[in-house]
Amino acid sequence: QQPVQSPQAVILREGEDAVINCSSSKALYSVHWYRQKHGEAPIFLMILLKGGEQKGHDKISASFNEKKQQSSLYLTASQLSYSGTYFCGTELDTGNQFYFGTGTSLTVIP
């Protein structure tokens, strides 16, 4: 039930855009996105609830397609501070089961 993220790793130059995908084989109620820098705790980015809404703040946004059990995280005009590992977390529609994704390592270079 662990959601699969793609790509596993990506390297960007400052200012470039990136998309990180999260896919589950189970029906989802919510999708969470977190970023973790090396040696630090994960930091909450956003939650998307069932309903297909899109959320965002600053240059980071996300969408949730509940029919496909997929979510995508969009990073536009990337900054050096965006580097880290991004995790999606999925809450199943059947109850309070929560699974983190496999993680996507994102590196932004000057």
Added chain:
Amino acid sequence: KAGVTQTPRYLIKTRGQQVTLSCSPISGHRSVSWYQQTPGQGLQFLFEYFSETQRNKGNFPGRFSGRQFSNSRSEMNVSTLELGDSALYLCASSLRQGIKYEQYFGPGTRLTVT
């Protein structure tokens, strides 16, 4: 407002021993969840406590247990330690019950089992 704190930050134990980890949530947060993070398995949900009761549980053996006190502080216990229990253990607090709400993570306890 102080963040989530975890103690100890580092721990070395021997196989067969038991260990207790502690987590103090953000003031006012009543939900505490525990996670295990390893390079091979990634982040895995252990359990969630709210109002001193375990509300949700992940797929871990009974050697992993926890509790929550009336002040929302939580402890996690692992008995009969195995080498595979070596991991970073993270706790996260949330304002309300349920993992559907945003969680704030502590710095983690790095457990090494030899």
